[in-house]
Amino acid sequence: MNKILIVDDEPNILLSLEFLFKKEGFRVFIARDGEEAMGIIKENHPELVILDIMMPKVDGYEVCRHIKENIEGVKVVFLTAKSKQQDVQKGMNLGADLYLTKPFSNKDLVSKVKSLMN
Amino acid sequence: MLSNGLIISFTFGYLALLFAIAWYSERSASRGKKLSSNPYIYALSLAVYCTAWTYYGSVGRAATNGMEFLAIYIGPSLVAPLWWVVMRKIIRISKVQHISSIADFISSRYGKNITLGGVVTVFCLVGILPYTSIQIKAVANSFDILQYSEFNQNLISYPFYQDTAFYLAMGLALFTVLFGTRNIEATAQHEGMVMAVAFESVFKLVAFITVGVFVTYFVYDGFADIFTQASLRGLDHLFVLQGEHGVSEWFWMSVLSMMAVLFLPRQFQMGVIENNDEKHLDKAMWLFPAYLLLINVFVLPIALGGLVHFPVGTVDADTFVLALPIAFNQDWLALLVYLGGFSAATSMIIVSTIALSNMVSNNLIMPILLVNDNLKIKYQHKLSKIVLRIRRVSIFVIILLAYVYYKEISARFSLVSIGLISFVAIAQFTPAIIGGIFWKKGARLGALFGIVAGFVLWFYTLVIPTMVTAGYLHPGLLENGLFGIIGLKPTALFGFQEMSYVTHGLFFSLSVNVILYVVISLFSTQTSKEHNQAVVFVDIFKYSTSLDSSIIWKGQAYLPDLKALLHNFLGEEKTQEVLRDFSIRTGRTIGTKNYADPELVNYSERLLTGIIGSASARIMVASVVEEEEISMAEVLGILRETQELKSLNLALKQKSKELKKASDKLQKMNETLRLNDMLKDEFISTVTHEMKTPITSIRAFSEILLDDDLPEADKKRFLDIIIQETNRMTRLIDQVLDLERFDSGRQELNLEKTDIRILILQTVESMIQIFKEKNIDFNIEIGYDELQLLVDEDRIKQVILNLLSNASKFARNKIVLKTYLKDHDLYLQVFDDGKGVPEEEAPYIFEKFFQAKNQTSKKPIGSGLGLAISKKIIEYHGGKIGVFTKSDMTCFEFILPLQLEHHLLTHSNNADEQNTDSR
Secondary structure, eight states: OOOEEEEEEEHHHHHHHHHHHTTTTEEEESSSSSSHHHHHHHHHSSEEEEEEEEOOSSOOHHHHHHHHHHHHHHHEEEEEEEOOHHHHHHHHHTHHHHHHSSSHHHHHHHHHHHHHHO | OOOOOHHHHHHHHHHHHHHHHHHHHHHHHHHTTTTTHHHHHHHHHGGOOOOOOHHHHHHHHHHHHHGGGHHHHHHHHHHHHGGGGHHHHHHHHHHTTOOOHHHHHHHHTTTTHHHHHHHHHHHHHHHHHHHHHHHHHHHHHHHHHHOOOOHHHHHHHHOOOGOHHHHHHHHHHHHHHHSSSSOOOOOOOHHHHHHHHHHHHHHHHHHHHHHHHHIIIIIIIIIHHHHHHHHHOOOGTTTOOOOOOHHHHHHHHHHHHHHHHHHOOOOOOOOIIIIIITTTHHHHHHHHHHHHHHTTTHHHHHHHHHHHSSOOTTTOOGGHHHHHHHTTTHHHHHHHHHEEEEEEHHHHHHHHHHHHHIIIIIIHHHHHHHSSHHHHHHHGHHHHHHHHHHHHHHHHHHHHHHHHHHIIIIGGGOOOHHHHHHHHHHHHHHHHHHHHOOOOEEEEEHHHHHHHHHHHHHHIIHHHHHHHHTTSSSSSHHHHGGGGGGGGOTTTTTGSSSSOOHHHHHHEEEHHHHHHHHHHHSSSSHHHHHHHHHHHHHTTHHTTTHHHSSSSEEEEEHHHHHHHHHHHHHHHHHHHHHHHHHHHHHHHOTTTTTTTTTTHHHHHHHHHHHHOOHHHHHHHHHHEEEEEOOOOOHHHHHHHHHHHHHHHHHHHHHHHHHHHHHHHHHHHHHHHHHHHHHHHHHHHHHHHHHHHHHHHHHHHHHHHHHHHTOOOOHHHHEEEEEEHHHHHHHHHHHHHHHHHHHHHOOOOOOOOEEEEEHHHHHHHHHHHHOOOOOOOHHEEEOSSSOOEEEEEEHHHHHHHHHHHHHHHHOOOOEEEEEEEEETEEEEEEEEEEESSGGGGGGGTTSSTTTTGGTTTOOOOSSSOHHHHHHHHHHHTOOOOEEEEEEEEEEEEEEEEOHHHHHHHHHHHHHHHHHHHHHH
């Protein structure tokens, strides 16, 4: 029932996203880096992952590849400050379902995530 | 005893051999194989210097004056090394200017002056004719000696038609015409003649050495024996340098022969006109002296041998070479010697005659013909034929005159000194020539008066006495002087009696010549044409490639006229060829224009110069063009221009080298700039990326705050976050601007005397709380008590704070700050027990946004600009910053010089460099 995982190394951004999606009724998991994210995915099977790219230890691309290669049916939304065309291309090539750039509009993000999950 | 017929057949057989050699060489040359084009033939052809006079006369002279005969060979040998300077220049000038004789050379140098060329020609004739005639005499005498074994010179008593010498002379004239006037161009080389002369040089050398060996080793038992026997007869005085006039005589003879070897018409012909390649001088410079040495080795032995063998007075010493073999019944050897002498005589006659005939036609007859308008118009269309005819006729006339002189006059003269008197005549050209090629100021009038005065004195001091001896003049002239004035005695001017007859003449004629040349040149002005030639001659090595444009000429030439002129001398085919040649060389088309440009006019004039001499060519060309006299200033201006063009060319080459260097440097700089540009791009992209993080938070929370139903506690928390992120943003912007100021060198330090100890303690104070929070064990060790240093307090604090705060982010539980003084430097180190900096990253860690290098993983905390700014601050203070690992602790360290002022003075200069280098 609407389990999502939010991964970001910036505590404040993580906080805002967690607050936002909880308020919308999602069951929210959070991770501060890629490594932690992969553990949570394995344990809690979220349906959708909101993923930053530049993170310590394991970066967002790596997490995305891992998900798409190993787990069926998990949606991936990149949410990152990297806005260059080649970055977007790289993300989509890894099988991401959506690529959004920071800063973002809360409403917009929520509605896109919702439509993806239905 | 050899029969008359045998000798005659050998003589003409030898002549026939010369014809054959010449003919074969010409044929070979026409097939493209020039046998004469090598330094050995060149050196041999120069040996035309050794005539019959030297062949027979050297021994004669040695028999009376001992070693003195060597003087005229020592001079040329001494001066040979100087050929590279003098001869090469003369050759270059002559080749470039198409000069065909010594008269032409002088005439051309002094403004292509007709008078000068004519005067030189006449003087050459007067000077050389007797010389030529003694060659004929030598041949005739040796012929008689061989035939009758009559060793004393007898009077010539046969009519010419019974005289072998006459037929020999005619044979030589025929040879000279055949191989000396084949080509209309006087500058053209006479391959056949050169090869024949080279052969003769070898022949006379072999013959002379053969007789020398015979006398030394067969008649006597080697050199030692001859000298011993001669010594027994009291001939020791001949072994050493002596003579009644002593060493000065040697000196003057050497000087005289130095000039002769360069400027005798035959030497000029062989050395300059027939020279194929300047480089041949290289070898000829030692080959020619070697030849002279070889041919003189046996002179003294033969002379002494003759003196010892023959009773005094029975045999003329001049004939020892022949007399000795005959006396020992070596008829065939005598014949060989005779032919050797014949070869020495013929080569001299042939070459001298060619040279003289060129002068007569080009510098005497042609100018007279061309100056006279009636004659010019009359002969205009067959000039080329006329030139050749003049030359052929003059060859016959010269040889005939020489024969007549020999037959009618020479018997009445004492012949001993005719060769030397000739030398002195030729020496009169030296000032005009040497001055002409090294001294731009040397002027026509100076040359003319010098030469004429020199000749008058030559005639007075050297020729008059011989005429007195011959009975043409009253002996009183010699005894009492002209008009009875003792000071004007021809052989002792102004009472000078210390010198020998020839030296006396040489000294006075040449001195007056030089003085007049120099003085008149100094006080006369040159015409523009003359000055032009002077500059081109003196600076020939600058102009030889751009000559046509260096000869200044202004006016208009109607092309068809010019073509018709060339046509007259060169013929249809050759004219086409040379014009084609011209347009290839200069890249100009000729056919379409009606007017010839100055370069073509100069080119045509040079072509004609080669045919009819410079003065005549000048007249011919002047007749088809309308010339304007141009001013000296213009000449100088244009000459300077050509010269500048040349040096410009050189400078351009240099420049292009420099340009290449510069462009290489530029490329490197460009590369650096490109790299800098990339780094800047990267920097901007990183900065904007870094800014997006706080903005994202601010925006997200702002949107959340828009909801009204937010609990008061959340509202306050979120607003705090927004303020926090805004501060972070501001800090980032400040740092970026900071760094930019440091990078561009615009940052200024606010320097003040500061107590470093207090500064450090204050900085640490602000960190203590954080260390406590993070449970970090912090230690501080300060190795000095009070240290006043001129620094920017806030900036140094900023650096220390940055290092401590970085350490706090990475440290597990221990941080140490150490500071001490060492070698006039202040050290400050911050240790932490964190994971450390990988060695390979150490060099980059102080670059801004270092973490951006590993695109996707980033440093846990911080903007990534702190260390970059710290580095700049320390460098601005003249110090260094670095990182290393020591006993499992990571250490960031900076070093500041204690004499800070000194470093600060130079810092502003370094800042710019660092600006480009550090990125």
